[in-house]
Amino acid sequence: MKVHNFNAGPSVLPNEVLYKASKALIDFEGSGMSILEIGHRTELFMNVLDEARSLVKELMQLEDDFEVLYLHGGASTQFMQVPMNLLENGETAAYVDTGVWSYKAMKEAKSFGYVDAVASSRESNYNHIPKQFIIPPQAKFLHITTNNTIYGTQWQKMPVTDLPLVADMSSDILSRQLDFNKFALIYAGVQKNMGAAGTTMVAVRKSALGKVTRKIPTILDYRVHIENGSMYNTPPVFAIYISMLTLRWLKEQGGAAAMERLNEKKAGMLYSEIDNNPLFRGTVAKEDRSRMNVCFIMDKPELEEEFLKFCKKEDIVGIKGHRSVGGFRASLYNALPYESVEVMVEAMKYFSLKKA
Amino acid sequence: MKVHNFNAGPSVLPNEVLYKASKALIDFEGSGMSILEIGHRTELFMNVLDEARSLVKELMQLEDDFEVLYLHGGASTQFMQVPMNLLENGETAAYVDTGVWSYKAMKEAKSFGYVDAVASSRESNYNHIPKQFIIPPQAKFLHITTNNTIYGTQWQKMPVTDLPLVADMSSDILSRQLDFNKFALIYAGVQKNMGAAGTTMVAVRKSALGKVTRKIPTILDYRVHIENGSMYNTPPVFAIYISMLTLRWLKEQGGAAAMERLNEKKAGMLYSEIDNNPLFRGTVAKEDRSRMNVCFIMDKPELEEEFLKFCKKEDIVGIKGHRSVGGFRASLYNALPYESVEVMVEAMKYFSLKKA
Incomplete structure (x- = not known):
């Protein structure tokens, strides 16, 4: 029995991925070892890593200047790693503040240079994406969060600028067609649209690196990971394996274009x-x-608890809204079947009739 | 068919752990969701995290001053995170250099203060643990690597010092009885003796923290992780789950004392x-x-290739030595069955007879 999983992340994964991974946990590719027991420098795992990195490049249609890395640490690590690698002391970075995650990214950047918050929808509890703002031409990059999980907003058109664009795409990567080559650096915790919790994908232009003079701790230097083929230290083997399987599935479905339609x-x-x-x-x-x-x-907030319970009976899970917005949040990531949304809509219709 | 897995890490895991995890990948605790699909702030996962942290505390018999964290990033992240949190600019930390990993730890510490390499066995390719050394009394802590995977050396007696002791125990944690309370901070990538690649356990005394004035990026501040119950950001859910299962197994076997005997x-x-x-x-x-x-x-290096091939036929894997030492390395972590060592010894005996 599978439930209808509207979790905001970690979230639903394709059944094929789960079945394949479940088998690999016992015996990986006939090796007599679990995927968890193989050496990370063996051909067995190198094939997994290579395929995952290639699939990202292919599915995002990235130019050769891009390197794809699977790093430890989640997007919250990127909040500081991005300015540490791209922003010189005394220089300015521009950020658009569209929610808690961009706000946190901004906060971390302040340790490495000046931060110009060029626009913010904070005053209206982030209920929209700011449209009018002036980007200071001397800024080193413009950072945006393409989708804001908590509030349910998403950039529909990317900002037009000559500055290098940096984006946190944790919650909408490969869910739609985008010209990813317009960016200098893209990062995404993989646990929503391209895997399970435990690794973060970073796609970075080699030409954007090596421009700051500060001493960067080895493990936080993108160039070190590039030189080592995303294998500087023991990688999160299983999380990368799950991402590879999820990307394979995504490709079979027809890639970003098909995901966008769905x-x-x-x-x-x-x-x-x-x-x-x-x-x-x-x-x-x-x-x-x-x-x-x-x-x-709901217009009548007193009904919300009852609706939640009703949904639970229908095997609809993960729709409670974030405490800062209240109400409901249904997350419809790539792997969520169309049928789950049908069930959700049916539940809303039925509940409404019952209350009429 | 299971092979005899002597991998240096990631490495062999108990069969019970693998079977349980394989099922949890399809349906976790009857939730209708995979362990990969559950929200990390649900009771389902909080129970896993709490149990893992409690088991570490119990099995290591840690005093109340200790907090146990499961962090992203591997021991290589701790190389810089430890001095960032414990060493003030201008202060000195003492390190014993017993191999590539302690050398790397020392190198990262240099970005945050002075490093006094109080002893090193580097000149003799790390073939022993230095015994005689003077620890500068003004040093803030003494760092050691309790087991040196590449060379096959291990501290049999911990150094006696009044300084706070910091240890990288990635490759021998919970493999023997130790008075862990003699330490101020212990870290371990879990992929050898307490889980699979993807998370790092840090046990740290609260009283050791908060003494440096530098601005620490939020995600690298141990205090932030403590305040947030090791849930500051989305944790590596599955890696923590595997560690919890492995610790459960370890407890059932009789804990560190039983592991030491085995x-x-x-x-x-x-x-x-x-x-x-x-x-x-x-x-x-x-x-x-x-x-x-x-x-x-082998005394006759020309036989090494042949012996390796012979072992492979006997389903013995992972025994090729690290390139900096050559020859062979058989890793005998907690989960490696006694029977695998018997098979290995039989293979050595048989090969020797064949060549006599």
Whole structure:
């Protein structure tokens, strides 16, 4: 029995990935060893790592200047690692503040240089993506968070700038078509759209590195990881294996273009119900609505607990909203089947009729 | 079919752990979700994390001053994180250099203060543990690497000092009885004796923290992880789950005391064969021999390739020595069955007879 898993991350994965991984835990590729027991410098694992890195490059259609790394530490590590590697003391970086995660990224950058918060929707509890802002031309890069998990907003059009663009894509990577080559550095904790918790993918232009003079701890220097083929230290073997399997699945489905079609269809159906069902209401500006995290509340908040319980009975899990927004959040990542959204919409319709 | 897995890490795990994990990958505790799909702030995962942290505390018999953390990043991250948190600019830390890993730890510490290498066996290719050295009384801590995977040496008696002791125990944690309370901070990549690659255990005395004035990036500040119950950011869920299962197994076996008996028996049998078989020879000082990594060479190096091939036919894997030592290295971590060492010794005996 599988539930309808709307978790915000870690989140639903394709069944094929789970079955394959479950077998690999007992015996990996006929080696007589579990995937957890093989040496990380053996051909067995090098093939996994190489395939994962190649699949990222292929699926994102990245130019040759890009290197793809699988690092330890989550996006929260990138918050400090990015400015440590890209921002010289005394220089300025521009950040657009669209939620808790971009705010945290900004905070960490302040240890390495000046931070210019060029725009923020903090005052309105991050219910929209700022549209009008001036980017200081002397800034070293512009940092954005392409999708804001907690609030359910998403950049629909990337900002136009001559500055190197840096993006945290943890919650919408490979969920839609994008010209990834417009960026200088992209990072993503893989546990939403391209794997399970335990590793972070960094795609970085080699030409963007080596421009700061500070002494960078070896393990935090992107160049060290590039030189070592993303194998400077023992990598998180299993997390990379799961990401590789998830990317294989993603490719079989038709890549980012197919994911975009599916995700538009899923989000469209759910937003349509929210807009048409008198009990529910969306929480963010319509033009900035995320296709990954659909946030909504009830006009009668006293019904929310009851609706949650009703959903639980229908095997719908993970839809409780973040405490800072309240209400509900349904996350519709790549691996969430269309059918789960149908069940969700049916539940909303049925609950609404019951209450009419 | 299981092979005899002498890998240096990632390495062999108990079968019970692998079977349990394989099932949890499909359905975790009847939740209808994989262990990879559950939210990290749900009770389901909090129970896993709490149990893992408690088991570490119990099995290491740590005093209340200790906090146990499961962090991202591997021991190589601790090389810089330890001095960043414990060493003030201008202060001195003492290090004993017993191999590549302690050397790397020393190198990273130099970014944060002065490093006094109080002793080193580098000149003799790290074939022993230095015994005579003077520890500067003004040093802030003394750092040692309790077991040296590449060379096969191990501290049999801990250094006696009034300084806070810091230890990298990545390759022998919980493999023997030790008074862990003699230390101020212990770190260990879990992939050898207490889990699979993907997380690092840090046991740190709260009283040792908060004494440096530098600005520490949030994600690298031990105090932040303590305040957040080792959940500051999305943790490496699966790696922590595997560690919890491995610790459960370890407790069922009888804890560190039982592991010590088993590991002494395994290592004793193998070293005895090395000392008695005319074809083989140990590479390190007898009194410093590691019970975790047994390094040896052949008197006739031209036979080594043939012996390796012979072992492969006997399903013995992972015994090729590190390139800086050559010959062979058999790693006998906690989960390696006694029977695997018997098979190895039989292979050595048989090969020797064949060549006599």
